[in-house]
Amino acid sequence: MFTSSPPPLIGVNFPYPRTDTSEVGDMDVLQSFLFVPADSSRKMTSARNLHPDAFIYDLEDAVPIANKHEARHLLTGELNSFINPGPKIFIRVNGFGSTFFGDDLRAVVRREVSGIVLPKCNDASQIAQVHQELSRLENQMSMPEGSVKIITILEGAKGVSLAGEIARSSSRIIALFFGAEDFCADMGITRSKDGDEIGVARSLVALAAKSERLEAIDGPFTDFHDRVGLFEETRRVKKMGFTGKALIHPNQIETVHQAMAPSDEEIALAHEIVSAFENSGGGVTAVRGKMIDEPVVVQARKVLKQNARERKA
Numbered sequence: 001m002f003t004s005s006p007p008p009l010i011g012v013n014f015p016y017p018r019t020d021t022s023e024v025g026d027m028d029v030l031q032s033f034l035f036v037p038a039d040s041s042r043k044m045t046s047a048r049n050l051h052p053d054a055f056i057y058d059l060e061d062a063v064p065i066a067n068k069h070e071a072r073h074l075l076t077g078e079l080n081s082f083i084n085p086g087p088k089i090f091i092r093v094n095g096f097g098s099t100f101f102g103d104d105l106r107a108v109v110r111r112e113v114s115g116i117v118l119p120k121c122n123d124a125s126q127i128a129q130v131h132q133e134l135s136r137l138e139n140q141m142s143m144p145e146g147s148v149k150i151i152t153i154l155e156g157a158k159g160v161s162l163a164g165e166i167a168r169s170s171s172r173i174i175a176l177f178f179g180a181e182d183f184c185a186d187m188g189i190t191r192s193k194d195g196d197e198i199g200v201a202r203s204l205v206a207l208a209a210k211s212e213r214l215e216a217i218d219g220p221f222t223d224f225h226d227r228v229g230l231f232e233e234t235r236r237v238k239k240m241g242f243t244g245k246a247l248i249h250p251n252q253i254e255t256v257h258q259a260m261a262p263s264d265e266e267i268a269l270a271h272e273i274v275s276a277f278e279n280s281g282g283g284v285t286a287v288r289g290k291m292i293d294e295p296v297v298v299q300a301r302k303v304l305k306q307n308a309r310e311r312k313a
Contacts, residue, residue: 030053030054030088030215030243030244031053031243031244031245031256031257031260032052032053032054032244032245032247032252032253032256032257033052033053033054033055033056033090033217033244033245033246033247034047034050034052034054034055034056034087034246034247034248034250034252034253035056035058035062035092035220035246035247035248036055036056036057036058037058037062037063037071038057038058038059038062038063038071038072038074038075038078038091039062039063039064039067039070039071039074040074041074041077041078044057044074044075044078045078047250050087050250050253051086051087051253052087052247052253053087053088053244054087054088054089054090054114055087055088055089055090056090056091056092056117056246057075057078057089057090057091057092058091058092059071059072059075059091059092059093059094059100059104060092060093060094060095060119061092061119068094068100069103072100072103072104072107075091075107075108076107079108079110079112079113082112088114089112089113089114090113090114090115090116090117090151091104091108091113091115091116091117092116092117092119092153093105093108093116093117093118093119094119095119095120096118096120096121096126096129096130097126102133105130105133105134105137106137108148109134109137109138109140109141109143109148110141110143111141111143111147113148114148114149115148115149115150115151115172115174116130116134116148116149116150116151117150117151117153117177118130118150118151118152118153119153119155119179120153120155120156120159120182121152121153121154121155121159121166122156122158122159122162123158123162124162124165124166124168124169125169127150127152127166127169127170127173128169128170130150130170131150131169131170131171131172134148134150134172146171146172148172149172149173149174150170150172150173150174151173151174151175151176151177151217152166152167152173152175152176152177153177153178153179154166154176154177154178154179154183154205155178155179155180155181155182155183155186155219156182156183156186157183157186157187160178160183160201160204160205161204163176163204163205163207163208163209164207164208164211164212166208167208167209167211167212167214168212173212173214174214174215175209175214175215175216175217175244176205176208176209176214176215176216176217177216177217177218177219177246178198178201178202178205178206178216178217178218178219178242179219180195180198180201180202180218180219181219181222183198183201184197184198193229193233195233195236199240202218202237202240202242203240203241206237206240206241206242207241209241210241215243215244216241216242216243216244217242217243217244217245217246218233218234218237218242218244218245218246219246220245220246220247220248220252221233221234221245221252222248224248224249224251224252227251227252227255230252230255230256230259231255231258231259232259234255234256234259234260235259238259238260243260245259245260257310261306261307261310262303262306262307266303267303267304267307269287269288269300270300270301270303270304270307271300271304272287272288273287273292273296273297273300274297274300274301274304276292277292277294277297277300282294
């Protein structure tokens with residue numbers, strides 16, 4: 001059913017395009033995405049006591065080829081026992097065109113799963129085929145069409161360069177995920193801690209996501225012992241427009257939540273901006289010697305909304 005090299009769809013309409021560009025409802029609270037290898041029943045059991053915003057159970061990179069079938073079997077058992085409505089559940093399936101892809105989809109299209117994480121997205125036409133197959137499987141499971149969402153991983157030069165096209169290719173897409181490690185390998189560059197070499201690629205992914213009102217998720221910080229480095233990187237990508245961060249270790253959850261949260265100074269300034277704007281009757285005003293107009297107020301209100309949500313949580 002699936003072909004590994006479908007013809008490109010550049011410049012033509014997609015059969016299942018994203019046409020609703022309002023903000024994605026569920027994703028605005030998902031800041032931490034913890035990867036859990038699906039071939040380890042011990043790690044999946046341990047994860048039940050953790051509280052990221054979402055789990056990404058991994059059938060792809062974390063699982064050796066020899067363990068793929070066993071991992072899918074273990075994951076199915078874990079999903080059958082999952083009764084707590086806590087963190088959202090996403091599944092990173094194996095790549096489109098792989099020998100494991102079709103079986104992965106058939107195993108994970110179920111009501112407990114919020115969506116799939118689709119790796120190595122380099123062609124929007126592939127996503128159209130995935131969209132169609134998900135619809136077929138949802139129908140078989142008596143699920144409403146569109147229940148299973150898609151997070152696309154852009155981890156190659158081609159995928160990043162086509163980020164805007166990919167973002168528009170399916171109404172199921174809720175986020176773009178930047179995969180730095182594979183991107184660096186594809187580009188033949190060495191990743192550094194400061195990330196200067198991937199700054200442009202990150203910006204392209206965030207821009208494409210925001211242009212379609214999608215969320216942008218940054219890939220994991222691989223040194224899970226370095227909490228300071230993780231905090232600084234998360235703060236840095238937040239300033240670029242990323243709203244979520246992938247994690248590879250439970251001790252990264254709290255650090256990412258702290259880094260994504262507005263600082264006390266940001267909250268205080270946001271209150272000042274909104275108050276001054278409202279007191280001015282909605283016209284241009286000034287706060288701390290700087291001009292304040294409507295776009296600045298919109299961002300200030302987002303800061304206050306995020307702060308209120310986190311205080312409630």
